[in-house]
């Protein structure tokens with residue numbers, strides 16, 4: 001869990017880790033790969049292969065169904081597609097069920113017809129599909145009520161754990177600390193001699 005005051009650079013750090021933002025100095029290494037050393041197209045491929053992303057808003061393609069949204073990473077990454085046993089649709093359904101969504105009633109619903117809580121769970125399933133090594137989540141619970149937050153975090157952390165993914169999440173909410181092995185304040189990272 002990554003914490004820090006507003007404007008302290010948390011989202012920017014996630015963008016640097018995912019390779020969306022270039023950093024002028026230093027290096028970001030993810031799964032033994034120096035992200036900055038890759039040309040942009042290879043960086044996009046690396047992100048699709050190894051990272052699942054969940055954002056606060058604008059998570060889903062509104063006109064696609066829940067299942068088609070979940071399967072998007074498999075279109076961009078043969079590696080993630082290849083890590084799925086059985087059919088892609090079955091795996092999307094399995095993830096929906098384990099995140100508390102009924103695939104029979106909601107699988108074909110357009111993303112825009114789902115509630116915010118349902119959309120966040122579809123976004124989590126999309127991040128998890130094909131077992132990427134790292135899940136990056138930027139304030140994914142900010143639009144949820146306290147009970148929905150707790151349920152969402154419980155399911156997300158359980159699924160990340162069972163797929164062997166590392167979960168790095170930005171949140172202001174100290175009530176979610178117990179879901180994480182480590183809580184890091186970004187302001188501590190800027191102190192000399194501190195590493196994460």
Ligand SMILES: Nc1ncnc2c1ncn2[C@@H]1O[C@H](COP(=O)(O)OP(=O)(O)OP(=O)(O)O)[C@@H](O)[C@H]1O
Pocket residue numbers: 004005006007008009010011012013
């Ligand atoms: N290492 C850095 N050096 C210089 N500027 C930075 C650095 N990191 C972030 N910034 C700038 O600081 C501003 C705020 O950064 P960012 O949005 O990442 O903060 P945040 O902690 O996610 O804020 P919030 O909690 O309000 O979403 C941005 O304009 C960003 O470009």
